[in-house]
Structures are given as structure tokens and as C-alpha cells.
Amino acid sequence: MKILTNIFELNKAINNHSNLGFVPTMGGLHNGHISLIKISKNRCSKTLVSIYVNPNQFNNKKDFAKYPRNIKNDFKILYKLKVDYLFIPKTSEIYKKKRNKKIKLNKNDKIMCGKYRKGHFEGVLDIMDRFLRIIKAKYIFMGEKDYQQLYLIKNYIKKKYKSVVINCPTIRDKNKLALSSRNFLLSKKEHYNAGLISKFLIKFKISFSRKKNKNYSLLIQIKNLLEEKFRIRIEYLEFRNTSDLKISNFKKKYKLFIAYYINNIRLIDNF
Ligand code: AMP
Numbered sequence: 001m002k003i004l005t006n007i008f009e010l011n012k013a014i015n016n017h018s019n020l021g022f023v024p025t026m027g028g029l030h031n032g033h034i035s036l037i038k039i040s041k042n043r044c045s046k047t048l049v050s051i052y053v054n055p056n057q058f059n060n061k062k063d064f065a066k067y068p069r070n071i072k073n074d075f076k077i078l079y080k081l082k083v084d085y086l087f088i089p090k091t092s093e094i095y096k097k098k099r100n101k102k103i104k105l106n107k108n109d110k111i112m113c114g115k116y117r118k119g120h121f122e123g124v125l126d127i128m129d130r131f132l133r134i135i136k137a138k139y140i141f142m143g144e145k146d147y148q149q150l151y152l153i154k155n156y157i158k159k160k161y162k163s164v165v166i167n168c169p170t171i172r173d174k175n176k177l178a179l180s181s182r183n184f185l186l187s188k189k190e191h192y193n194a195g196l197i198s199k200f201l202i203k204f205k206i207s208f209s210r211k212k213n214k215n216y217s218l219l220i221q222i223k224n225l226l227e228e229k230f231r232i233r234i235e236y237l238e239f240r241n242t243s244d245l246k247i248s249n250f251k252k253k254y255k256l257f258i259a260y261y262i263n264n265i266r267l268i269d270n271f
Pocket of ligand 1 (some may be wrong): 171191
């Protein structure tokens with residue numbers, strides 16, 4: 001594995017690859033990331049993984065400070081997977097130019113995490129734009145776990161770059177909790193409860209989708225029930241279309257989206 005820390009080295013290494021797969025990450029690697037890397041390795045002749053915890057996409061400084069980092073373990077995982085390139089830049093390398101103020105969310109996109117995490121997706125689109133200017137990937141592999149992120153990046157990239165974003169399925173642990181670097185911050189009990197919440201919502205989505213009369217008031221009841229039973233604070237619990245993320249009227253394919261705080265840790269998922 002070639003480790004690249006600056007743009008000069010990166011250019012030299014990947015310039016000639018016409019079938020490059022790119023897996024952007026913030027490290028704290030787990031089986032979710034590993035599945036993306038394996039999909040890339042299957043589909044592309046070379047795979048580049050980036051590890052960069054982008055300060056500009058954190059709307060909360062404390063959240064940035066406590067974001068789980070485990071670079072030693074990340075290296076181990078990437079060597080084992082025989083990844084071709086690891087790009088691990090410093091902030092000074094990435095932010096030679098100031099933040100791109102032109103990147104703004106449309107009103108329609110200020111929903112879910114776009115509504116509750118002010119500036120988050122602007123930071124995400126900005127960093128992806130910086131990466132894609134220097135990484136001419138054929139495919140970019142991203143997880144459906146972060147569905148709104150994937151949706152926004154896909155739409156942004158489509159208009160500006162040749163790279164194609166590929167949706168990858170959400171990987172869950174044996175308790176059905178979606179893997180996330182943030183799970184490392186959970187206590188054993190919180191981890192267990194988060195699994196119960198996932199299991200509950202998976203079942204709920206299935207039973208709801210079978211109902212003839214789909215009633216939104218049920219969703220409010222479910223929200224209250226979960227908040228009370230597990231002592232969590234739910235930021236949003238919404239049925240939205242997968243194609244345009246509009247509130248679902250159940251005529252198109254839809255998913256159930258959730259963001260909640262368990263203790264002070266914010267988790268998101270969709271079913
Ligand atoms: P992150 O390191 O959290 O920024 O995530 C990097 C990439 O891994 C993103 O495309 C995520 O959607 C994806 N990812 C994170 N968790 C999972 C998961 N449990 N299953 C599949 N993909 C995931």
C-alpha cells in the first residue's frame with residue numbers, strides 16, 4: 001500500500017489510472033468501510049482510500065474533538081485488505097484555498113440532517129469537491145447508511161465531474177445496529193439499546209408497509225414510545241422517498257429515516 005500525504009505525491013501515483021475506485025472515509029474503520037473497499041476492489045483495477053476528519057463538516061467543535069480516531073488499527077485493516085493507495089492529508093494540504101462559500105444547500109435539501117446540522121453538508125460537499133479536483137476516480141463508493149449525504153454528493157458530482165457514485169448497502173452488527181465509527185463511543189448498555197431500536201424500526205417498517213391505511217399519526221406514537229422506553233431524544237423520524245427525499249405519500253419507494261441522541265451521541269439510520 002502506498003501512503004500519500006500530499007497532492008504532489010497523489011498526482012504522481014494515480015495520474016495514469018483510468019479505472020480508479022475511491023472510498024472516502026474519516027477513519028475509525030469498521031466492517032461498513034471494509035465492505036465499501038471490497039466492492040471497489042472487485043470493480044476497479046486500483047483502489048484509493050482516504051482518511052480525513054474534515055473539521056469543516058462538524059457543526060459542533062466538541063463533536064469534532066471526540067470523533068473516534070484509531071489510525072493504527074486503520075493501517076492494519078488497509079494493509080490486510082491490500083488497498084493500493086491511502087491518502088491521508090493534513091488540513092493545511094487540503095485547505096490551501098479557503099472554504100468555498102458558493103456551495104449552498106437548496107431550500108429543499110434543508111431537511112433531516114441538512115436542517116439539524118447547520119453547515120454540515122456544505123462542509124461535506126466542499127471537501128468532496130476538493131478531493132475530486134485532485135482524485136480523478138472512475139467510481140466513488142459510498143454507504144447508504146448516510147443516505148442523505150450520498151444523495152446530495154451524487155447530485156452534486158453528476159453536474160460537475162465524470163466520476164460516478166455507487167450506492168453500497170448498510171452493514172449491521174448481529175444486533176442489527178448499523179456500524180458507525182460513533183458506535184465506539186457507546187457504553188455496552190447504550191450499544192445494546194441502540195440495537196433494540198434498530199430491530200424495532202426494521203419490524204415497524206415491514207408491518208407499516210403492509211398496512212392499507214398508512215397513517216402518519218402512528219409515527220408520532222412510535223417516536224414517543226421510543227423516546228420514553230429508551231430515554232433517547234429523536235431529532236427526526238420520517239418516511240421519505242428514496243428518489244427525491246420528499247416526504248413520502250407511499251406511492252414511490254420510500255425509507256424510514258431517523259436521527260437520535262442516545263446519551264450525547266448522535267446516531268442516524270434508515271430502513
Ligand atoms: P465515514 O468514515 O463515517 O465518513 O464513512 C465513510 C463511508 O463509509 C461513507 O460512505 C459511509 O456512508 C460509509 N459507511 C459508514 N458506515 C457504514 C455502514 N454501516 N455500512 C455501509 N457503509 C457505511
